[in-house]
Amino acid sequence: MKKLTYTDMIAHLGISSAHPGGSALTKNMFATETILPEMKILDIGCGTGQTSAYLAKKYKAEIIAIDAHSTMIAKAKKRFEKADLDIKVIKANAEKLPFTDEIFDYIIAESVIVFTNLTLSLPEWARVLKKSGKLLSIEMTAEDVLTNEEKKEIFDVYGVKKILLEEEWKEHFLKAGFSKVIIEKDNEQSKQQVIADKNDPSSYIDPKLFEILQAHTDLLQKFQGRLGYRIYRCIK
Numbered sequence: 001m002k003k004l005t006y007t008d009m010i011a012h013l014g015i016s017s018a019h020p021g022g023s024a025l026t027k028n029m030f031a032t033e034t035i036l037p038e039m040k041i042l043d044i045g046c047g048t049g050q051t052s053a054y055l056a057k058k059y060k061a062e063i064i065a066i067d068a069h070s071t072m073i074a075k076a077k078k079r080f081e082k083a084d085l086d087i088k089v090i091k092a093n094a095e096k097l098p099f100t101d102e103i104f105d106y107i108i109a110e111s112v113i114v115f116t117n118l119t120l121s122l123p124e125w126a127r128v129l130k131k132s133g134k135l136l137s138i139e140m141t142a143e144d145v146l147t148n149e150e151k152k153e154i155f156d157v158y159g160v161k162k163i164l165l166e167e168e169w170k171e172h173f174l175k176a177g178f179s180k181v182i183i184e185k186d187n188e189q190s191k192q193q194v195i196a197d198k199n200d201p202s203s204y205i206d207p208k209l210f211e212i213l214q215a216h217t218d219l220l221q222k223f224q225g226r227l228g229y230r231i232y233r234c235i236k
């Protein structure tokens with residue numbers, strides 16, 4: 001049987017805004033952007049779709065939401081239907097996007113890049129963004145150098161592929177085709193604990209998923225002050 005993952009836990013417990021800072025940070029991040037109704041926004045790794053729904057309601061822009069996980073896709077669709085939102089949802093891989101070049105004004109990716117092979121995903125994202133388009137990303141960021149043993153502990157719980165320092169992130173964005181990277185640290189670090197805004201649990205919850213949730217909580221505690229996050233605003 002397939003081993004259950006951190007992403008399965010979020011999907012089946014139906015956790016919304018499953019990224020550091022939660023929906024409060026998402027709203028703050030967009031508050032300083034100019035989002036117009038004629039804009040096209042791609043939500044990569046949309047999860048259960050809370051951010052897409054927020055953007056569609058608040059800015060009336062065209063939103064396309066993608067994710068690789070079937071349960072996330074099903075829950076996002078359900079959310080949009082219930083709210084009568086015209087958001088296109090596509091099951092797709094962030095490393096190989098089913099879109100032509102330079103069509104999006106914005107890409108939003110909240111706690112997604114770390115789960116992908118970023119040497120594949122980031123150039124793809126730059127490819128589909130219009131010239132001067134922007135990637136807004138909230139990503140796990142090491143506050144200081146972690147040992148290989150510590151990294152392995154984090155990889156094992158989250159199934160992430162990399163843990164980078166702020167400067168390393170910047171290098172990857174620039175190498176992938178972005179011309180400018182603006183990095184912000186959330187001053188209210190307590191929000192790091194926020195992972196749930198609203199739940200839409202699956203009809204059957206494997207008890208092992210609660211062990212993964214506990215491992216996540218323990219890890220946040222253990223690495224408090226050493227494993228943080230940043231907002232990366234990357235301009236093409």
Ligand SMILES: C[S@@+](CC[C@H](N)C(=O)[O-])C[C@H]1O[C@@H](n2cnc3c(N)ncnc32)[C@H](O)[C@@H]1O
Binds near residue numbers: 015016068069093
């Ligand atoms: C931590 S969750 C965050 C979900 C959502 N952005 C949020 O803030 O609630 C990471 C999401 O990225 C998706 N994901 C991971 N790797 C992906 C890939 N290669 N292609 C598409 N989606 C991916 C997962 O399925 C999951 O929904």
